Amino acid sequence: MFDFCPNCGLEDKLQRTQIQEEIKVRGEVFNVQAAGFVCHKCETSYSDLDSKSDDPYAIAHEMYRSKHSFLDPEEIKQIRLNYELTQRELSGLLGWGDVTLSRYEKGQLPTEGHNKTLRSLANEPHVLMEYIHQGPHVLSDEKRERIVHRLKIKIEETYSIDRVYEERFGSYERDEYSGYNLLNLDKVYNLILLACENGEFTTKINKLLFYFDFKNFKDNISSITGLRYVRLPRGPVPDKYDFYLANMLDKGALVVEEVCFGEYVGQKYYSKDDPDITIFTEAEKQVIKTVLEKTRTYNCSEISNISHEEKAWIETKETARISYDFAKELLFV
Numbered sequence: 001m002f003d004f005c006p007n008c009g010l011e012d013k014l015q016r017t018q019i020q021e022e023i024k025v026r027g028e029v030f031n032v033q034a035a036g037f038v039c040h041k042c043e044t045s046y047s048d049l050d051s052k053s054d055d056p057y058a059i060a061h062e063m064y065r066s067k068h069s070f071l072d073p074e075e076i077k078q079i080r081l082n083y084e085l086t087q088r089e090l091s092g093l094l095g096w097g098d099v100t101l102s103r104y105e106k107g108q109l110p111t112e113g114h115n116k117t118l119r120s121l122a123n124e125p126h127v128l129m130e131y132i133h134q135g136p137h138v139l140s141d142e143k144r145e146r147i148v149h150r151l152k153i154k155i156e157e158t159y160s161i162d163r164v165y166e167e168r169f170g171s172y173e174r175d176e177y178s179g180y181n182l183l184n185l186d187k188v189y190n191l192i193l194l195a196c197e198n199g200e201f202t203t204k205i206n207k208l209l210f211y212f213d214f215k216n217f218k219d220n221i222s223s224i225t226g227l228r229y230v231r232l233p234r235g236p237v238p239d240k241y242d243f244y245l246a247n248m249l250d251k252g253a254l255v256v257e258e259v260c261f262g263e264y265v266g267q268k269y270y271s272k273d274d275p276d277i278t279i280f281t282e283a284e285k286q287v288i289k290t291v292l293e294k295t296r297t298y299n300c301s302e303i304s305n306i307s308h309e310e311k312a313w314i315e316t317k318e319t320a321r322i323s324y325d326f327a328k329e330l331l332f333v
C-alpha cells in the first residue's frame, strides 16, 4: 500500500513521518503523535497501522488514565499480588465477572467504578476486609484466615494513633510554640501516667504537663514532649489534651472515676499501666522529679491559681498559643 499514494496516485514510496491523530476515549478527544506516512506530492498523511511501538490508541488510553488518575495495569496487578490473590479470587470477592480483572491487567481501561474500588483496595486495608466478610465466599478457609490475619496487622499500622493524630491535627513544627521539639506521644503518655499514679484530676494533669515542659525548656532549652499549650481560663493546657486522655482510656492505660464535690463533678484519672521512665533523659528525669515534688500538696484550684501568676499565662491572649520564650521567667519551678 505504501508504494503509491491512494489519494493522488503517485507511484513512489511514501515517506515516514509523525502525524497528529485525534482519538476518542470514552467521549473525550486526545491529540496523539503517531507513526505514519506522508505523500511528498499531495501531502496526504496516513497512519501506520502496523506500528507496534507506538500504538496511538494505547497512547490515548494512557493519556486518559493519567488525566483521570486511573490505575495502570501494573498497579492493578500489584494490588492483587500484595494480598497473594489470583485474578479469579479477587474478581470473585468483588463480585466482578471471571475475566474482568484479567482484562484490566492486560491493559483494558477499567470502568470508573471499578477503578475507584481498586484504588480504595490499595489505600485502605479495611476495604478488602469488608469484601472478605460480606462478599461471596470464594476463598478457601485456610487462605481466608491468612489474608484476614495480614489485613489486621495492616489496619493496625494504618490507623495507629500517631497516624490518626497527624491526620487530624497536623504535625507540630519545631518552633517557639512546641519548645523546639517534635511531638513525642510516647513521652506525653508516660508523663500522664506519672501524673495519674495516685489518681489525678484533668486540671492538675494539664498544669503538670505545662510545668514539665516549660521547666525543661527553662533548664535545658527544649520541651520534653513537643506539646503546644494554649491559654484557657483555668490556666495553660496542652492543645487537644482531651484527645490524649480519650485515647489512653480507650487503650486501658487509664481509668476514670467521677468524684462529686457538692454540685461539681470532677473526673479523676488513674494510671493502669506503669510509666516507663527509661524513655526520658537524665536531665528530663530531674525536671520531672522537681515538678512532681513541688506540686504534690497542691490541689486543682491551688495549682490553677499558681499558673495564673505566670507571665506565660498573663501575657498570652485567651485561647492563644503560649510561647516557650516565657519559660525563662517561670516563677513556680
Ligand SMILES: [Zn+2]
Pocket: 005, 006, 007, 008, 009, 010, 039, 040, 041, 042, 043, 044
Ligand atoms: Zn499523494
